[in-house]
Amino acid sequence: MSWGQRERNKKKWIFILSAVLAVAVIAAVIVIAVMLNKKEKPADADVPSSVNTAKVITMRDSSLGEIWVPVREELAKNSYNPDQIDTRRGLKTYNENGVVVSTVGVDVSYFQKEIDWQKVKADGIDFAMIRLGLRGYGTGAIVMDEDFEYNIKNALEAGLDVGVYFFSQATSPQEAKEEAEYVIDVLKDYEITYPVVFDLEVIRQDNSRTNELSTRTMTEACAAFCKKIKDAGYQPMYYANKKCAVLKYDMAELSDYDLWYVDYNDVFDFPYEFAMWQYTNKGTVDGIEGEVDLNLCFKKYGK
Template identity: 50%
Template sequence: MNWKKFERRAAALALAAVVGVQPVLAGSYKLTVPSGYTSPFIDVQKGDWYYNYVAVLNSMGIIDGYGNGYFGADDPLSAGAALVMVLKAAGSGTIAATDGHWASGYADYAVSKGYLTSEEIGDDLDGDMPRILVARLAAKALGLSPSENKSPFSDVDDGYLTALYEMGIVTGSTENGKTVFLPDKPISRAEISVIVWQIDRVHTYGKQILFQNTYYDILDGVPVNSYDNKYFLKGSDGYMTYTEPGVETELGIDVSVYQGEIDWQKVADAGMDFAIIRVGYRGYGSEGKMMPDKYFTQNIQSALDAGLDVGVYYFSQAITVEEAREEAAYVIEQVKDYDLTYPVVFDWERQNYAGSRTQTVPSVSTMCKMANAFCEDITAAGYEAMVYFNPSEGYKQYDLSQLMDYPFWLAQYNSVPTFYYDFDMWQYTSTGRVPGISGNVDINLRFFR
C-alpha cells in the first residue's frame, strides 16, 4: 500500500460523520462491526484488542492494509498523519497546508490553539510522534481539563492523559502486572484507529458512560455515585463496611424460599441489622400468575421477633402498568399486619428463555411507568418504596431520571460499586455466608447520608 496515499485519504475522510457508532437504545451507542464483515488482514482477527475499531474503519474505506495481506497494527504513524486524524476527529474541519508539507496547516493550527508547541511537534512531520503528545493533543482538542486524580499508569503521571483514560478514550496495556502507557513510544496504526474513533465519539456525543462495550449518554438530573472507594472494606467474615465520615451504614440480607429454614436469632447475633424478605412473585410463563413465597409469613415474623428491621420485595414479571399496580396491591394486602421499617421494593428482572414473558423486555418508557406505578401505590399506602436493579438494567432498561422520587437498590457483585449513578442500598454479593442460614445468601449495605 502507498502509505502517503493512505494518510491523505484517511485525513480527508477522518470521521466527517459518526464512524461505526450504531444506536442500541435511545441515548446509547455501540461500536458495531458490520454484519458479515471478514477481516482481510492476516494480523487483524477477532480477539485482537483493536479488531473492532480496525474492522469498522476498514469497512468504511478509511483504512487499508499494505497489499500483502497485513495491516501492520504495530507500525508507527507519522506525526503529520496523527495531527490530521486527531484534529479532524475533534472537529477542526479541513485545514489547508501552510508550507510544503500536506499536514503543515494542522501543525500550525495545533500550535495556535495551544495544543502542542512547535518544539513538541518538531520539524519532521513524516517522523514519529510520541504517544504522550498524541494524548495531550487529543485531550486539549476536546477541551478537557487535566485530571487531578491519581494516574492509572505506572510509567507516566500526566493530567491530560488521565482525563482521556477517565473518558474511556485510552486504556493502556499491561506489563509485569502493571498498567502502562509507554509515553515515549510512537503511536501505532492500531492505536490511532482506536483513538480516532473514540475522539470522534466524544466530540459528537460528549462525555458518556462505557458499559459492556456500549456508550450511554449521561442522564440529566440523576445524582452521580458519590461514594469514595477507599472507604469500602470487606472483612475476613465477608461483611462489607463503609467508613466515610458523615455516612452511616447498616448491614443486612435479602431472602426468599431458596434460603429454606432460617434461624433468625443467629442471623441477628451475627451482626445483621435488617432483612428484605420476598413476599411473592409473578410466574415466568405467559399466564403470569401471581404466587406467594411460601416462607414469607414465617420469615417476616421470625425476623421481626429477632429484632431486625424488615422490608419486603416483590419479584416482578409485569409487562404492563396494570400488572405492576396489581403486584403493589398484592404486597400491600400481605404486609398490612406487619411493622415494616425498611422499604417495599419493586424487583423486576428479565428471564431470558423460550416462553418467558419477559424475554422481550418492555420499552424503557413502559419499564419506568411500571416502576413508578408500583412505587406510587406503595407510597400511598404509607410505606417507603424502592427500585431494585443491576447495572445492565439500570443503564439499558430504565431511564433513571424518570424514577427520581424513589431510592435505588443496586445489585453489583464487585469489591467496590462502579455504577455511575448514586444509590441508597448495595447488594454486593449473592454468595454470602451468614450464621443461621445453611447456604448462600445476598448481603447488602444500606447507606444513610
Template identity: 50%
Template sequence: MADNKRKLRFKSIALLEAVIILFLAIALIWVGLIRGRNEAVPANAGSQDPQVRRRAVIEKEETFYQLDGKKILMNDGTYGEIFVPVYEDVPASTIDLNELTMRNGYAYYKENGQVVSTTGIDVSEFQNEIDWEQVKQADIDFAFIRVGYRTYGDGIVTYDSAFQRNIEGALDAGIKVGVYFYSQATNANEAIEEADAVIDALAPYDITYPVVYDWELVGHDNARTDGVSVEALADCCISFCERIKDSGYTPMIYQNTGTAMHKLDLPRIKDYDFWLAEYADKPSYYYDFKIWQYSNTGRIPGIEGDVDLNICFRPYDGKAKAKDKDDT
C-alpha cells in the same frame, strides 16, 4: 407541434393529480391527529372512590438526548468498551469508594472515621428454614423478605410460601425488615395488582426498610417480559412505587447495573430510592443508590446454603409506615 401540446397537457394533468394527492394526504394526517387526541385516555382516567387506592399519574418526557458531552464508559459482551450519555437531571452517587471496605466477608462504609452503614440479607422460600436468632447473632442488621412473585410464564401473582414465617421470625429476632416483590409485569395494571398484593400481605406488620419493586429480565428461557419496552417498564415502576407510597411505605427499585443503564428510563424513576445489584469488590454504578447487593454467595449462620449480602449506606431508622391511631 401537436405532440408538444399533448405532452404539455399530460404534464399539467400529472402535476394537478400530484397536488391533489398531496392535499388529501395532509388532510388524512390532520384528521388522524385530531382523532388520536380526542380518543387518548390518560393513565389515571376514570375517577375512583376516595376509599379505593388511586392510580399513579404517568407523566412522560423525552430525555434521551444529552448535549453536554459527558459519558459513562462500560463493557459490553458484544461491543467491548462502550459509552452511554450521562443524564444531568439524575442524581449521581456521592459514595466515596475509598471509605468502602470489606472485613470478614461484610462490606462497611465509613464517614469521618465512623462506620455509618448497616449489613443485611434478602431471602425467600429458597433459603428453606431460617434460624433468625443465629442470623441476628451474625451481626445482620436488616433483612428484605420476598412477599411473592408473578410467574414468568403464566403471569400468576403468587405469595412466597415462606413469607409469613420469615417476616415474623426476623421481626421477633430484632432484625429490621423490608420486603420485595419479584415482578414479571408487562404493563401498569399488572404492576398495580402486584403492589396491592404486597400492601395486603403487609397489613399485620410494622416494617422499617423499604418496599421494593424487583423487575428482572429472565435469561435462557422464554418469558412474558421479553418484549417489554423501555416506556412500559418505566410505567410499571412508577405505578408500583406510587401505589406503595400512597399506602404510607417507602418505595424502592431494585436492579442490576446492566439493566439499569440499558433498560430503565432513569430520568422518569429518579425520585425513588434505588437498590443496586452488582457483584464486585467496588460498585461501578454512576448514579445514586441507597443499598448495594455485593454478593449472592454469602454464608450466614442460621441459613442453609448461599444468601445475598447487602450494605445500606444510611440506615432507614424510622417506620416505613406509621400505625393508625385505631391500631395503637
C-alpha cells in the same frame, strides 16, 4: 512529436501519477486512523471508583460487546468514597470520620430454606429484605413466597429491621399496580421499617412474558408500583443492576424513588445515586444454609 518529447511527457505523467497515488495513500491512512481513534475506549471510562466525575458508563453486552453510554448530567450522582468502605468477615460497612454510618443486610427467599434468624442477628446482620411474592414469568399468576410468613415473623422477632421485595413480571402499569395492591394487602399484618421493592427482571426463556418489554413500559410499570406503595405509607424502592438501570429504565422518571443497586465487583463504578448496594451473591451468614446475598445500605431507614 519527437522521441525526446515523448520521453519527457512520459516522465511527466509518471510523476503526476506517483503524486496522486501518494496523496491517496496518505488520505487512506488518515481515514483509518480516525476510525481506529473512534473505536478506542474513552479515557474517562478508565476513571476508577469515584466515577461520579466520568462522562461515560461502560457495560458489556453478550451480543454487542462493550457499550459506552454518556452520563446524564441531570441525574443525581452518588458521592460515596470507596476508601471509606471496610470489609470484615465478608460484611461491609461505610464509615465517616471513623463512625459506621451504614447498615448491612441479607435478602432471602424460600431458596435459603429454613433460616435461624436469631443466629443471623447475632452474626452482625442489621436488616433483612424478604421476598414477599412473585408473578410467574410464564403464567402471570401472583403467588406468595413459600417461606415469606415464616421469614418475616421470625426476622421481626429476632429484632431485625425488615423490608420486602416483590419479583415482578408485570407487562403493563396496570399489572404493576395489581402487584402493589397484593403486597399492600399482605403487609397489613406486619410492621416493616425498610423499603418495599419492585424487582422486575427479564427472564430469558422462550415463554417469558417480559422478553419484549420496552424501556417505556418497564419505567411506567415501576413508577406505577412505587407510587401505589408510597401512597400506602411505605418507602418504595426499585432493584436494578447497571445495565438494567441505564438501558431498561428511564432513571429520570424514577428519581423520586430509591434505587437498590446490584454490582458484584469489589468497587462499584456506577455514577448515579443509590441507597442500597447488593455487593455479593456468595455471602455466608450464621443461621443461613449455603450462600446468600449481602447488602450495604447507605441510607438510614428503620427505627
